[in-house]
Amino acid sequence: MSINTQPVTINLGPQHPSTHGVFRLRVTFDGEQVIDVEPVFGYLHRGTEKLAEERNYVQIVTLTDRLDYVAAMTNNLAYVRAVESLAGISVPDRGMYLRVISAELQRIASHLIATGFLLDELGAFHTPLIYCFRERERILELFEMLCGARITVSYMRPGGVFQDAPIDFWPRLDDFLSSMPGYLDELEGLITENEVVLARTRDMGILSAQDAIDASITGPVLRATGVQWDLRKAEPHEVYDRLDFDVPIGSVGDTYDRYYVRVQEMRQSLRIVQQCVEQIEPGPVRSETPYFIRPDAVDTYVGTESPKGELGFYIVSDGGISPYRMHIRAPSFINLTTLRDLLVGWKMADLIVIFGSIDIVVGEVDR
Amino acid sequence: MMEIEILRSGFDFLGIYGFFDGFMPDNLDWLVFLITSVILAMVIINALVISTALLTWFERRMLGRFQSRLGPNRWGPFGLLQPIADLVKLLTKEDTIPEGADKPVFTLAPIVFLVPALIVFAVIPLHGSSFLGRLNIGLIFVIAITSVNTLAIFMAGWSSLNKYAMFGAMRAVAMLVSYEIPMGISVVGVAIAAQTLGLSNVVLAQDIPFILVMPLGFLVFITAASAEMSRTPFDLIESDSELGAGYHTEYSGAKFALLQLTEFMAPVIVAALVTTLFLSGWRGYGPIPGPVWFIIKTFVVLFGFVWIRASWPRLRVDQIMSLAWKGLLPLSIVNLFVIAVEVFIFNPGEAGLSTRDLLIMTGINWSITIIALIVIFNVMGQSKLKRPEPVALPLANMYANTTVSKKATDLAEAD
Numbered sequence: 001m002s003i004n005t006q007p008v009t010i011n012l013g014p015q016h017p018s019t020h021g022v023f024r025l026r027v028t029f030d031g032e033q034v035i036d037v038e039p040v041f042g043y044l045h046r047g048t049e050k051l052a053e054e055r056n057y058v059q060i061v062t063l064t065d066r067l068d069y070v071a072a073m074t075n076n077l078a079y080v081r082a083v084e085s086l087a088g089i090s091v092p093d094r095g096m097y098l099r100v101i102s103a104e105l106q107r108i109a110s111h112l113i114a115t116g117f118l119l120d121e122l123g124a125f126h127t128p129l130i131y132c133f134r135e136r137e138r139i140l141e142l143f144e145m146l147c148g149a150r151i152t153v154s155y156m157r158p159g160g161v162f163q164d165a166p167i168d169f170w171p172r173l174d175d176f177l178s179s180m181p182g183y184l185d186e187l188e189g190l191i192t193e194n195e196v197v198l199a200r201t202r203d204m205g206i207l208s209a210q211d212a213i214d215a216s217i218t219g220p221v222l223r224a225t226g227v228q229w230d231l232r233k234a235e236p237h238e239v240y241d242r243l244d245f246d247v248p249i250g251s252v253g254d255t256y257d258r259y260y261v262r263v264q265e266m267r268q269s270l271r272i273v274q275q276c277v278e279q280i281e282p283g284p285v286r287s288e289t290p291y292f293i294r295p296d297a298v299d300t301y302v303g304t305e306s307p308k309g310e311l312g313f314y315i316v317s318d319g320g321i322s323p324y325r326m327h328i329r330a331p332s333f334i335n336l337t338t339l340r341d342l343l344v345g346w347k348m349a350d351l352i353v354i355f356g357s358i359d360i361v362v363g364e365v366d367r
Numbered sequence: 368m369m370e371i372e373i374l375r376s377g378f379d380f381l382g383i384y385g386f387f388d389g390f391m392p393d394n395l396d397w398l399v400f401l402i403t404s405v406i407l408a409m410v411i412i413n414a415l416v417i418s419t420a421l422l423t424w425f426e427r428r429m430l431g432r433f434q435s436r437l438g439p440n441r442w443g444p445f446g447l448l449q450p451i452a453d454l455v456k457l458l459t460k461e462d463t464i465p466e467g468a469d470k471p472v473f474t475l476a477p478i479v480f481l482v483p484a485l486i487v488f489a490v491i492p493l494h495g496s497s498f499l500g501r502l503n504i505g506l507i508f509v510i511a512i513t514s515v516n517t518l519a520i521f522m523a524g525w526s527s528l529n530k531y532a533m534f535g536a537m538r539a540v541a542m543l544v545s546y547e548i549p550m551g552i553s554v555v556g557v558a559i560a561a562q563t564l565g566l567s568n569v570v571l572a573q574d575i576p577f578i579l580v581m582p583l584g585f586l587v588f589i590t591a592a593s594a595e596m597s598r599t600p601f602d603l604i605e606s607d608s609e610l611g612a613g614y615h616t617e618y619s620g621a622k623f624a625l626l627q628l629t630e631f632m633a634p635v636i637v638a639a640l641v642t643t644l645f646l647s648g649w650r651g652y653g654p655i656p657g658p659v660w661f662i663i664k665t666f667v668v669l670f671g672f673v674w675i676r677a678s679w680p681r682l683r684v685d686q687i688m689s690l691a692w693k694g695l696l697p698l699s700i701v702n703l704f705v706i707a708v709e710v711f712i713f714n715p716g717e718a719g720l721s722t723r724d725l726l727i728m729t730g731i732n733w734s735i736t737i738i739a740l741i742v743i744f745n746v747m748g749q750s751k752l753k754r755p756e757p758v759a760l761p762l763a764n765m766y767a768n769t770t771v772s773k774k775a776t777d778l779a780e781a782d
Contacts, residue, residue, distance in 0.1 A: 010530050018608045032534075032684055121608045123681025125599060130434040195748060196600055196680045202754075207758050228759040251757040348534070349683045352609050 004182075007035060014043050018121050018352045022363030025355070032347045037340045044366040052326040057083050057158055057293040060326070065152035068332065068364040070113050073106035073143070073305045076156035078304035081237060082313035083158040085302050087295035090287055095160030096238045097280040101173075102146060102155060103238075104269040104276075108180070109139040110307035111262040111269075116361040118259055119191060121356040122200050128190060135183050138176050145169045155173075158293060160286030170277070177274055192260065197334040205342050205354030215337040219309025220261045221358055225253035231305035233336060243275045262359075286333040294322045308332050308359060314316060328367055332360040394715045402473060407489065415488050420450035420633045425666075426631075426673050433677035446775040454624060459726055462620030465528055472526035477625035480519035483512045483630045491639045492567040494657040505566035506558050509640065510551050513595065516629075517543040520604065523626070524614035535613030538684055539604040543595060545688055549695035550591035556584040556699075556706040557644050560728070562719050570648035577727045578645040583736040585645045587695050589671075590765070592641070594687070596633035598672060600679040608681075638668035694747055701739050 013024035022043035030037040048067065052060045077099055084091065091099075117133030124329040140150040145166055147155040155162055174340040191197050207217070222229055230247040232240045248264035250257025295317040303312035309331025318324040335358050342358075343351050386648075387399040423449055431438025437653045439446035464473055490505045502508060515753035517540055558564055560580060561572035578585045605613030615626045622728020642648055642664040649657030682690065709731065713764065 008533075009529055017611060021595060119680060122610060123599065123602065123606055125430070125676055127430075127434050127677050130436065134435055190678070193682065196682055199686055200680060200683060226757060226760045247759045251755045251761055347601070347683055347685065348680070349606070349609055 004067055005030070009103075014042075020117070020356070020360055021367065022349065023360070023362050027343075027348075027351065029348065032349075034343050034346055034348065034351050037343045037351075039336060039339055041362070041365050044362045046367070048367045049326050049328060052323055054322065056083075056181075056291075056321045057087075057323070058291060061156065062152070062154045065154055065180045067313070067328065067330065067367065068306065068308060068361045069151060070361055071106050071110040072151060072153045073102045073155060074110075074304065074306040075311065076154065076305060077103045078302070078311040079236075079313050080156045081304055082300060082302040083293065083295075083317050086298065086300045086315050086317055087293050089159045089289055089293075091238075092284045092287055093239070094164070094280060094283040095285040095287070097276050098146075098161045098165060098285060100238050100240065100243075101276045101280075102143065102153075102161075102272050103214045104272045105139050105142060106268045107153060107269045107307045109136045111266050112136045114262055114307075115187070115191075115259060117189060118151075118255075118353065118356050118359075121352050122197060125147060128154070128187070131187065131190075135180065142169065142172060142176065145172065145243050157289070159289035160284070162286075166291070173273070173277060177270060177277070180270055181267065184263065188263060192263070199258065200353060201259060201357070203252065205346065205357065206252060206254045206351050207338060207342060211338060211341070212253070215334070216310070217335050217337065218332050219305070219307070219335065220258055220265065221309065221335050223247065224250035224257035224261045231303055231310055235303075237304065237306060237309060239276070239279075240272075242279065243272050245272050245275075255354055258357040258359075294319060294321055304330065306331060306362070309335055309360070314321050330364040330367060332362075332364040333367075336360060336365065394652060399782040408485075409594050411481045411488050412485055414487060415635065416628065418635050419628060420454075420636055421448050422669060423453070423631050424674075425669065426634075429670065430677050433674070452643070454469060457624035457627070457715040458621055460620040460623075462622060463617075465617050468617065469526035469528070472522050473617075474622070476519050476523035476630070477622045479522060480516055481625050481629045483519075484629050484636060487512050487636050488639065490566055491636075491643055492570060492648060493552075493661050503563075503565045506554055506564045508571070509566075510547070510554060512546060516633075520614050523618070527614070527617040529616050531610045531612070532614050532616045535604050535610050535616075539597070539614060541684070542597070542601065542604065542687055542691075545691040546591045546594040546601075548698075549587050549691060549699040550595060552696070552699040552703050553584040553587040553591065554644065556581055556703045559703075559706050559710050560720065562710075562715065566643050566648075570643060570650060572719050573647035573650065573754075574722045575729060576645060576647040579729050579730075579733075580725050581645075581706060581732050582703060583698055583732065583739060585641075586700060586707070586736075586740075587699045589641060591636045591695055593672065593675065593692075594691070596630070596637055598634065599676040600682050602681055603684055603687060606681055624780070634669055634672050635665070636664045638672070690747070694743055698739055698743060699734070702732075705735055 007028050007030050009026060009028045011017035012027050014022040019025065024040040024043065026038040026040060027034055046066070048063050051063055055063070061076055061079060064079040065072040067075045082087070112132040112135055116129035119128035143153055143155070144150050146169065147153050147162055177346060207221065207225055208225050212222045212225045213227065218229070226249050228246075228247050228249050232238075233247055234246075245268045248261050248268065250261050269340060297317055297319040299314065299316040301312055301314040303310045305311075310329065310333055312329030314327040314329065315323045316325040339355070339358070342354055346354060387402055392729065425714050427449070428438040430444065439449040442448040442452050464470055465558060488511055489500050490508050520539040520543070521536045524532040524539065527533075535666075556696070557569060557577055560577065561569040563569060563572065573580075593599075597604040605615070610616070615623060618626055639661075642661060646664045646668070648664075649661045651660030651663075706728075709724075709728050710720070715721070715724065
């Protein structure tokens with residue numbers, strides 16, 4: 001007698017606890033085994049690129065906040081760099097330092113969320129997640145001091161930043177910088193050597209370096225495969241060439257490496273902020289820039305290292321006050337290119353964890 | 368009527384049976400039996416439901432503390448009335464049954480889930496002869512009755528006509544059946560050492576708590592038991608990050624309340640069992656009465672469960688199965704073998720093992736436990752897998768466009 005079996009197709013999402021927003025995966029299972037994956041997205045499409053054509057260059061900053069909504073600062077940075085390159089705007093030193101400080105703090109906050117949710121998906125009952133959120137809260141408070149907003153910051157402007165940091169910002173930042181390494185040690189002590197975490201993440205969802213490069217994957221996902229590629233080093237912008245930091249890489253390219261690279265990057269970001277605090281000097285934070293920026297009729301592409309990878313803005317100008325066309329190279333979206341190859345063959349529990357370790361934000365995937 | 372005789376042997380529930388038997392005529396024995404049973408059932412159900420309500424409060428409060436937040440604190444002092452608010456909320460929800468569901472099975476599942484949990488508690492002795500503690504087949508009774516919840520979970524998952532529920536139910540059957548074996552074998556160790564199957568007598572045999580005499584048996588039992596009630600790290604039946612809710616995805620209202628009640632009852636029962644089997648039950652020191660000792664010990668065990676839940680990630684389904692068959696089963700057999708040989712050598716006879724025998728067993732068993740755990744960790748543990756050192760691949764040259772990193776001081780010189 002033989003047993004009849006048949007594959008089961010499940011809609012994982014758009015309402016599902018582990019799909020990072022409204023992402024949908026049509027997964028076909030053979031028992032617990034994944035035999036086919038079809039990602040479906042677009043549920044959070046807001047037409048950011050089209051909306052940008054209706055706004056002037058300063059107003060678009062607020063649109064970029066909503067792309068990767070857990071890393072608004074780096075989105076701001078990527079966008080204003082593109083506008084500055086388009087219109088040839090220079091930025092004063094203090095402005096650049098403030099930008100680097102806020103961008104690196106945002107990188108820590110974003111990686112904290114990635115790590116916390118990865119652990120949540122591994123099944124730890126919210127404890128690591130809430131520990132991560134506790135520290136992220138302190139970063140958000142710092143942002144609130146900088147610009148009055150916590151998530152949708154809109155802190156940066158073409159030509160610098162919106163305003164200088166208040167005086168009591170610096171002692172709070174020092175506080176954070178002195179306590180954060182200890183916190184990271186605590187987090188690592190809980191997670192990095194944990195038997196269950198190792199059993200669940202090691203050698204799961206291996207992405208080879210060649211595949212990653214072929215699929216144009218960037219960010220921690222690429223670095224976990226052993227490719228030492230970081231735009232902050234490769235094409236130093238702002239003041240990154242005056243700062244001393246390492247680019248951590250992984251060895252295998254599995255889920256564990258993607259987690260561990262993020263933890264190490266948080267430590268490097270702390271180093272960067274520390275050096276910025278030492279080097280920053282008084283001065284103007286924004287160059288004299290008109291409200292209506294009228295670049296020449298040219299186009300430009302500028303890529304910036306965001307927490308998820310290379311966030312690029314391609315802006316075409318027709319000489320008017322708003323872009324003729326703006327295209328966003330969203331790292332979350334492009335990092336999903338190999339999703340099917342990564343997931344097929346693994347079990348349901350691995351599917352959730354591998355998908356989570358890529359660390360996407362649907363606001364950026366759908367734009 | 369042997370069954371009645373067996374039951375009666377343990378059925379002196381706080382003297383109630385004797386009290387009614389005293390003035391009732393002999394031919395109304397069945398009525399006495401019935402009255403006593405109803406009283407017993409009332410006490411057990413209420414005690415269990417209220418302690419479960421307390422546990423939900425305790426667990427949420429503790430989890431809050433573990434996660435550096437407050438937990439329920441609004442309704443009543445320290446949020447103690449929170450379980451009542453939860454209950455009222457659940458009972459006022461609409462009780463829906465999915466269109467394609469197998470209605471009788473769907474309705475029956477919560478009841479099949481709840482009843483065994485209540486019945487098991489009947490044989491656990493809070494103190495001396497309380498409840499059916501002296502039932503002389505207590506251990507077999509417990510193992511037999513707890514197996515029924517597998518059936519209930521499968522009924523719930525199957526009848527819901529929901530793919531997530533089906534996944535949860537399938538996982539449940541595989542896991543619960545596997546973990547029953549190491550759990551049963553570790554209980555056999557207790558029975559051999561105590562020379563009895565009655566739970567009250569198991570407690571009386573523990574001049575030294577069995578957690579010290581057979582630490583390996585305790586570890587296997589508590590691991591298998593947390594899998595049996597599907598708590599972290601074995602909570603894949605309802606793993607919220609994968610299946611949403613697992614087998615009770617489609618349940619709502621009163622049925623969902625029953626399922627949740629039973630699910631939270633399981634830790635109470637397991638903790639009470641652990642207290643009876645390994646922590647010497649009601650026996651304690653000083654003027655504190657036995658039942659209080661029992662409750663204190665139970666809550667210590669419950670705190671352990673909450674702690675584990677707050678800090679551990681979940682294992683994958685195949686890893687859980689391999690832990691049961693490759694890890695716990697050998698450990699439980701080692702434990703059983705060692706205990707059996709020791710008891711055979713001491714040959715205690717009717718009197719049971721003396722304190723001196725138990726002390727010698729403690730010494731031997733601790734060393735065997737440590738050796739066995741080291742062996743198992745080396746065979747199954749993850750730390751033996753070494754990872755290669757990270758080496759930068761030459762596939763992309765990041766330093767192509769940049770010179771050695773400049774410092775602010777260098778810039779000043781260049782200017």
